[in-house]
Amino acid sequence: MIDHDALGDELFSALRARRVVAPLTGRVPGITIDDAYRASSRILSRRLAEGETLVGKKIGVTSLAVQSMLGVYQPDFGYLTSAMWVRGDEVPVSTTLIQPRAEGEIAFVLSRDLVGPGVTPADVLRATDHALVCFEIVDSRIADWKIKIEDTVADNASSGLFVVGQQKISPSGFDFFSCGMVVEKNGAILSTGAGAAALGSPLTCVAWLANTLGAYGVPLRAGEIVLSGSLVPLEKVTAGDHMKVTLAGGGSLSVRFT
16 A cells, blocks of 8 residues: 655655655655646645645646756646746756756736636637746756656656746747747757647647546636746756747746846
8 A cells, every 4th residue: 555645745844855766766666647736745744834825826847848957758747836846047956946947938817717627728719817927946856857757747747846927928829839939048049849849739738638637627717827847858957057938929038047
């Protein structure tokens, strides 16, 4: 019998102590994705008990570039809390995270609930109040990022911090399929991507998330922020790095890691 609360508590303690643990898949025989999501829910409950609030959800591992880097070949989801939302342009990785990596994404802010199953990309478009360019800074409590899908799921989809831009993108008429993204690091172009890199479209990603969450009885709520998955490869970051993400037709976002 797998003790989901014990696994969640172990990962929560690692999060708070900024330390890593050995991969769960190497020491918990028979662990399944469902087991991992139950451990992730335990982490959320511990964070909420300490005063954090739920502000949204995220989908991870959506692009081939990220899947190939991590060796994980299917999407997953995690929860976003108030403590993960960085307000401003300074991202405190040296004091809050362990082995951070940054990725450029599109964030969605919902105007109505989305409850799966049966949610389509068209439903997502209708339910979106606006979108924002975004940096997600992922992190792993699993040593050396040696993760399989069950490891990252249990670890709240390797969530760390996130920052969103100021320019609101109207969903009406915006081309989520072919929109281009450019990421710069320390003044040099690092990577480029397009909306199609994430399961064909960020709208498809959010629909997947709504439907997958629906199977667990969890809705996407109006007002929540939904991170739709990276359009570019992950990039290791350390204190002193500067990064900028520019989304064609959606503005830009610059951050400094401290």
